Structure formats: structure tokens, C-alpha cells
Amino acid sequence: MPTNTNCAGFSRRDSLQLGLGALLGGGLLTAFRARGFAAEAVNAPAARAKSCILIWMDGGPTHFETFDPKPDAPEEYRGEFKAIPTAVPGVHFSEHMTRLAKGLSKFAMIRSIRHEQGNHGAGNHYMMTGAPPRIPVGCGAFVSFHPSMGSVVAHEKPASGGLPAYFSLPSMTRSGGPNFLGAKYAPFVVAEDPSGRNFKVRDVALPEGLTGERFDDRTGVRSDVDSLKRFMDKAAGDPALALDEHYKQAYDLMNSKPAQAAFDIAREPTKVRDTYGRNGFGQRLLLARRLVEAGVPFVTVNDGGWDHHSDLFGALRKRLPSWDQSVSALITDLEERGMLDSTLVIALGEFGRTPKISTLQGQTKPGRDHWANAMSVLFAGGGTPGGTVVGATDRKGFAAVERVLAPENFVSTVYTKLGIDPNKILYNPNGRPAHLVSDPTPIKELM
Template structure:
């Protein structure tokens, strides 16, 4: 499978390397201290138990998806025609056909804007609800604050043999736990679930090793490993943290729940075909299976939305499949009685420029980075259907009505998950930090 790269030259391999480095640092004892010192979690009011975040890495165009501008000049409106949706007076771009016909089952935010117009900064802001503390480059992998997925794992995590935060097929560049520690980093599921030999690492015993032999080796390790643990929480004992990693790895390998959740071959051919026989479609199906297994947060890191060139021929091929998969995921969750308790969210770090241009002499028209306007799809978790929040101006230059911030968006996701966005958590150094500095939610989506 080919790797998607954005204009900064960042690949899935880079994301994986960053994910490993982000897992280093805080020990288990310090994490336990943090959890003990943190202010009590407010009683759950949200209806969502899980969230599937479809991260459209690179910055998806709002013009060619959920906010077409048919009255704008040709050099702005582009090559695609608008189509009617189920909501009178609301139009999507022409390849959003299935989603247009089921707008009563989800909502779209058209008026989020911010001031971070490069991949590194924009990714961090939308993934965490916290702007970078210092200027960062377009290709930067930055983590100044815990991601939504890590916070969900920290607040909602269960001890059922499965990690509480997954990222498929790689980790987004700002999807890590920061000061929450490695325990709340995502478990990355690489590979292509559409492949006949798809197999998730670490959820099965190595070939040739029986369960009895595995248990004996585990007992032997415990016998040999007699290093005294430091019980002082302030010491940040790294051995204690290593014990936690071993425990999680052992639980994953021996978990029947994990093995069942990843066995996508159990799905009928009809269901697999409905999601789409491609990598994105089968990852969405895998995400639904993880929701059924009780995982609080799953990110589908869907790269390749950085369309500085060839935007129209590329999206003609891509959008019909993407539209079908997202529509199928929402419908399938609804049919299974899971949509009320599952958020489905699709967005990237920003939108695209109104002016169609080329980058560095590349052939084929494209759109550049644009943080003044973007579109976000949100379904489930008690979200009303058929709601369009805010608007952009006639040419799509900027959010005009109900201008919202990344803080408002992230606070809304937390609230729907029953997490208090204004909660104060503590760093290992004892510094108090709000999950979100502005805990104001988007009232139309309550």
C-alpha cells in the first residue's frame, strides 16, 4: 500500500516513529499520583461511550465536500457541482451523494476557524484543543498537550484486556498523551485490513509457542526479575512503568476479546462489501468492531488530503468511496443501536484556499492551506441530525456566522463523552492544567 504524504513530506512511517518516542517518559507510579491528585471527574452527562475520529490528515477542502460555493466565481467554486441534501436549502458537493441523502442522521459545523495555517500547528490545535505554545514548522511533530484520544483513555478507560485508545493505521502527529504518560498513548494497528493475510501484531502468541509454554515463560520472567520497586510516587520509578507495559502486553496477547475484535474475517462478505473493499473502508469496519468491544476512542488516520495540485481528478476517484464508507459506518452503528452511544467525527487540521492555484510549478490545479474556514462532520452521541452550525461567506473565505474555535469543538467532544472539559489535571511537576482553556461547548449540538 502506498504511503500518503503531505506537503511537508511526512509519511506514516514518520508518524510511527514519533508515536514510539512519545511513549517514553513518565513512569506508572507518577501516573498513579497524577490520577490521585487530579480533581474528581464530574458525573457523566454525555451519552457517548466511544468516539471514532476520522482524521483527514493534510486538511480537507470544504468546497469539494460540505460547503460548496455555487455563486462564487469559477476560479473559486471549482469543477464540482452542488447537490441537494435531505435538509431543504442545504447543499453538499456532488460526490457526497450518500451523506447528502442522510443528513438527518448527522450535523455539519461550517464555522470553525483558527490562526494555525501549517500542518504541525493546525494538527495540534484541532487534535488537542490547545494551540502550540511556540511557533512550529509545517512538518513539525509537536505535543504540548494531551490529545482527545489520550484524554478519553485516561478518563474513560476500562481494564478489559484491550487498549483504550487505538490509532489506525498510524498515529497522527499530535495524537499522543504528553504529560499523561505512555499508558494513555494509542495502540497503533498498522497494515491493511483489506488484505487477506491481515494480522494485528501483539494480539496472538508467536508461531510455535503454545499457551502453556507462554505462561511458563511469564512465570520464569517473574522469578528472574526480583528488582525492588520504588514505592515513592515522587521517584517516578521507570521499572514500575515497564511492569505496566509487560502487563498490558500480556493482557492483549491472552485476551479473547482482543482476538475477536480484530478478526475482521468474521464479518459477512455483504458487510465488508458495504464498507468498501479498500483500506479506508475496512479500517472503518474495524473501528466499529472496536466500538462493540468497548474501546473508548479510535482514530482512523486517513492521510492524503493535502491537495496543492490535481485536486479535482484526485477527488473524483477518492470521494465516492470515502462518502460511501462514512455513510455506511453511521448507518451500521445506527442499525446496531450503537449510534446514540458512539460519536463519529470527521475533520482535518484546516480547510483549503478559495483561490485555485498550483504549488511550485506542479501541474494541475489545487488549493492551499486555509485556517479561516473548514467543515466538520459529527454524528451520534446524542448529536441532533440535520443541523448546520454556522456558515462561511459567499466565496468561502472565512467563517462568518457562529464563528467557533478549536476549543469549542474539543470541549463539545469531551462533554458528549461525559468528560468535563474544564477539569484540571496535573503534570508530573505538579503544574495544574485545564483540559481545555475555554470549556464553552457548541450549544446546537447538545
């Protein structure tokens, strides 16, 4: 199975083709918003961070071989990798997470989030939105019952300088859309690979042969701009209106000096680019840093290929060293630039992996299967106390047993850090209320 797909057969490229529902319109929404402005001003928490970089480990990363090894468990549970000490006495990571182990004093680990959505579609939605699916969904489903974190942040914390408030690289996650907030708050997708020599974002440069004067004539160049390759929410209630929003974003981007500068990754010193790693993932993290530096409040790096039902150890021996290098470089770079306190860095997937190594689904090389009873989440920045480890799983990694937390607590923490009240009520175009998060309690150890 290619490394960028999961067991349902969906690749990262598929998410460029499958949009998530976004209802457009007004109805009673304006009246409800007006009524709620005063309450929002009182309830909004003080922001500790201005932006968030979400590293989405699509497919469900193993907690055993990353941040929660079980060296005292029997071999069929602990696996082939050794545990190594971290900067925090008594806390161990897996052997290939060497840089992050040394740097644990700069970030926190959550080891005790659990839920009951053990397939990709449902688990992705729950962790990306803080809302469990309303009905049973299939493993390969792209579902949207609630706005994603990125869309909510874009709605509440707009960017300036002609930049979209929400980016997703190189594709949108399956539940990363705006739902009833509308296409305006869908992610701006940058599919191009910034590690390539000729990296160029199509929507940032004017189409060939289009002068600035001609571009300013909106009606005269509509057909040119409409031809730009741009993410389109095909399930939107009014595709014509959705296209209008995307046209406006393309127009703004082309005239935005901050956008032009943010995407010019070649300006980065060679040493910095090398530190992040000369690969697609590493350079996307560097681009994410440049985007938040330019004022973008939410960037998702959609990192697929963590669905290791087979060849778990062979695949991770190749992948983890460079992944560890890139994520560690991002945290260190933000700290050295004085940006870590104002930027959240989060790494997680939809769930963890089974405690017992298996050869299910006819696989010949051992792997681990879906497991929602335990998972690990890396959480840095925005005033998060470094060296903090929240919760624990049992000796064999079966379940979270200490300080058990839910996805709602995780998402509420992100919103609170960004100055958004997780208990806020939004209204869909029909005037129906929806709480951002049903349990708005953040994780106190991270505050």
C-alpha cells in the same frame, strides 16, 4: 506526490517511527489527584456516548469539494465540482458526497470552526488536543504540548477485557500522543491492513512456538514478547518503563477473548464488508466499529493524503466516491445496530483549503493551499441532532462568518459528550496544573 503524504513529505508510516513526548513519574500527582476526586464527581457531565471514532483527514481536506460548496462564487473559487441538495432543504454538499448528502438527517455539520495555525504541525496539534502550540512550530513538525483527545479519553475512560482504551489505525497521528499522561495512554497502533486476505494483528496472537504455559512465565518469555512489533514512544522520559507498559498490553491482548473476537474481521458477513468498501480505509472503519462494539472508548482512523496543492479535482474524483460510501456505511451501520446514540463519529482534518484555486509551488495542475480561516467538520452520534448545520462561511468561502467557533469548542464538545469535564485540571508529574481545554464551552447546537 504519493496520496499518503503531505506537503512536508511525511507519510503515515513516518508516524510509526516518531513518538511524542510522554513524561513518566509521580511527584505530587497522587496528592493532587486525591484532592480533586470529589470535585470531579460533582463536575463530570452525564455521558451521552461511550466511545468515539475519529476519522482524521490528515493534510487538511478542502471544504469546497466536500461539505461547503460555493455554487454562486466565480469559477476560480467554486471549482470544477457541482453542488447537490442534501436531505436538509437549502443545504448543499459537493457532487461526489451523494450518500452523505442523502443521510444528513443522521448527523450534523459544523462549517464555522477557524483558527490561526495554517501549517500541518500546528494545525494538527490544535485540532487534535484543543490546545494551540506554545511556540511556533514548523509545517512538518510532530509536536506534543498537551495530551491528545484519545489519550485523555483513555485516561478517564479505561476499557475492560484486556483491550487498550485507545487505538490508532494504521498509524498514530502526529499530535495523537499522551504527553505528560505517560506511555500507558499512548495509542495502540494497528498498522496491518484489514482489507488484506491474511489480516492478522501481531500483538493479538502468540508468537510461533510459544505455548500458553510458557507465555504465563513472564521472565521466561520476555525476549519473545519484546520482539513484537509494537508502537514505542521513543521520546518517553523512561523508555524502559514505556516498554513495560507495552509488554503488559501485549500480554493482556493475547489473553483477551474480546480482543481476539474484535480483530477477527472475517466474521463479518460479505455484504457488510462490501458495504464499507473493500479497501484499506473502508475496512479500517469496519474494524473501528468492531473495536467500539467490544468496549474500546476511542479509535482514530488516520486517513492521510488530503493535502491537495495540485491535481485537486483529479485526485478527488477518484477518492471521494469511495470515501463517501465508507463513512456513510459506518454511520448507517451504527444506527441499525442501535449504537449511534452511544458512539461519536467525527471526520475532520487540521484546516480547510484556500478559496481561490492556485498553481503554487510549481504545480501544473490546479489545487488549493492551506487555509485555517474556514473548515468543515462532520459530527454524528451521542445524541447529536441530525440535520443540524452549525455556522456558515461567506459566499466565496474565505472565512467563517456565522457562529464562529474555535478548536476549543469542538474538543470541549467531544469531552462533554463522553462524560468528561472539559474544565478539568490535570497535573503533570511535577505537579504543574493543566486545564484540559482553556475554553470549556461545548457547541450548544450539538448537545
